[in-house]
Amino acid sequence: MKQPAEIAQPTGKLGILLVGLGAVSTTFIAGVMAVRKGIASPIGSLTQMGTIRLGKRTEGRSPLVKDLVPLASLDDLVFGGWDIFEDDSYSAARTAGVLDEGLLEQVRPELEAITPWPAVFDRRYVKRLDGPNVKRGANKMELAEQVREDIRRFKAEKGLDRLVMIWCGSTEIFMTPSPAHQSIEAFEAGLCANDVTIPSSMVYAYAALKEGIPFANGAPNLTVDVPALMALAQQNGCPIAGKDFKTGQTLIKTVVAPGMKARLIGVRGWYSTNILGNRDGEVLDDPESFKTKEESKKSVLDYILQPDLYPQLYKDLCHVVRINYYPPRGDNKEGWDNIDLVGWLGYPMQLKINFLCRDSILAAPIVLDLVLFLDLAARVGWSGIQEWLSFYFKSPMHAPELYPEHDLFIQLMKLKNTLRYLKGEELITHLGREYYD
Numbered sequence: 001m002k003q004p005a006e007i008a009q010p011t012g013k014l015g016i017l018l019v020g021l022g023a024v025s026t027t028f029i030a031g032v033m034a035v036r037k038g039i040a041s042p043i044g045s046l047t048q049m050g051t052i053r054l055g056k057r058t059e060g061r062s063p064l065v066k067d068l069v070p071l072a073s074l075d076d077l078v079f080g081g082w083d084i085f086e087d088d089s090y091s092a093a094r095t096a097g098v099l100d101e102g103l104l105e106q107v108r109p110e111l112e113a114i115t116p117w118p119a120v121f122d123r124r125y126v127k128r129l130d131g132p133n134v135k136r137g138a139n140k141m142e143l144a145e146q147v148r149e150d151i152r153r154f155k156a157e158k159g160l161d162r163l164v165m166i167w168c169g170s171t172e173i174f175m176t177p178s179p180a181h182q183s184i185e186a187f188e189a190g191l192c193a194n195d196v197t198i199p200s201s202m203v204y205a206y207a208a209l210k211e212g213i214p215f216a217n218g219a220p221n222l223t224v225d226v227p228a229l230m231a232l233a234q235q236n237g238c239p240i241a242g243k244d245f246k247t248g249q250t251l252i253k254t255v256v257a258p259g260m261k262a263r264l265i266g267v268r269g270w271y272s273t274n275i276l277g278n279r280d281g282e283v284l285d286d287p288e289s290f291k292t293k294e295e296s297k298k299s300v301l302d303y304i305l306q307p308d309l310y311p312q313l314y315k316d317l318c319h320v321v322r323i324n325y326y327p328p329r330g331d332n333k334e335g336w337d338n339i340d341l342v343g344w345l346g347y348p349m350q351l352k353i354n355f356l357c358r359d360s361i362l363a364a365p366i367v368l369d370l371v372l373f374l375d376l377a378a379r380v381g382w383s384g385i386q387e388w389l390s391f392y393f394k395s396p397m398h399a400p401e402l403y404p405e406h407d408l409f410i411q412l413m414k415l416k417n418t419l420r421y422l423k424g425e426e427l428i429t430h431l432g433r434e435y436y437d
């Protein structure tokens, strides 16, 4: 057995900085409060309910993940955040309409106490939104300074030991890396010069990294996925992760596609459509924000099916993704997938999937796991991209020379082996010859 890593204990309070107090954030916060009170279960959270097998199958060792590695306790989480609307978290949760009134009433005072700080916001990057609770400053560097002041004040007032920031704000317009994103110096000059290629999400990420705080991106925006901010994360010892929470349709896609490929079943077409009526759906109704989401959703099949290795099975795959804003559904998204398959001797088959899910119910446990695992990574001393957290993302961040791993089962193996590695446990290869030799 190898030596376990040195991991600082999670003593004291962990501050969770949420950018955007909308449906996902309030469902996450209210959920943690309800779990703390023992009135609900943290279903969907690997850190709270997951187990991990250690050693051989004959050893019978499968502790809870949270008993293997030292994670912050739910009782030690303290929440703060920014939004362009002034609503406290209780009102925001009511507006989001995800959780029922009965549950919200039981955590109402705690939710009402979380009111958003003024946001860094510019309609140029999110066209379908506007709100009054917005910071003013001469340039983007000044706005970043104001975010850093919010963070320091929160830390001092609440007596926090450590912090993690997570972007749960709206999806920004599609952007590609620009010269201002290439180095820390160019980025800082861009902040001072109000460079248009630096959207609000990058201002928050910069502020977090300057404060030495881990950062995760739950939306498909570029945000921290540019050389300048990756370099800053390395320099300041901050773990980072992104992009775009893997919930709903893409979660199912990354479950089904590896299965088809495992059995060498061909895929000629994959048509995915959704109806969604929450504010996220409204923002994604703008073509520029939708393009960011579309790129994120579409990349997964290419990487999983590897058409370059299997041209006969997957080369001409027609992959279409649609999101339709349909207010009556609220957060209860409905996704349809029609998959045109090809089997033995070229015979066609079809698979239809109709997922009646709840977007924020699927996203909230991801937020919880990410903040706890990023805090763990920081206590281990890891910085930069945390590829082992790919499990949670539609567009996992990766080193430039690598392709991203999208297969949910490979991602899970990577995550669990990372935890085993941290504790000096044998990695599990599933070879299994030793039981028969």
Ligand SMILES: NC(=O)c1ccc[n+]([C@@H]2O[C@H](COP(=O)([O-])OP(=O)(O)OC[C@H]3O[C@@H](n4cnc5c(N)ncnc54)[C@H](O)[C@@H]3O)[C@@H](O)[C@H]2O)c1
Pocket (backbone or CB within 6 Å): 019, 020, 021, 022, 023, 024, 025, 082, 083, 084, 085, 096, 119, 120, 121, 122, 126, 129, 131, 167, 168, 169, 170, 171, 172, 200, 201, 218, 219, 220, 244, 245, 246, 247, 248, 278, 279, 280, 359, 360, 362, 363
């Ligand atoms: N719910 C899911 O299943 C899921 C999955 C993947 C990604 N996401 C992404 O997570 C994000 C949040 O989703 P949601 O359903 O909570 O959306 P939402 O619209 O309910 O919440 C987003 C909140 O962010 C605020 N906001 C926007 N720009 C901001 C800024 N610059 N600073 C501070 N606040 C800002 C908005 O006012 C809003 O309250 C979206 O980008 C969405 O695409 C959600």
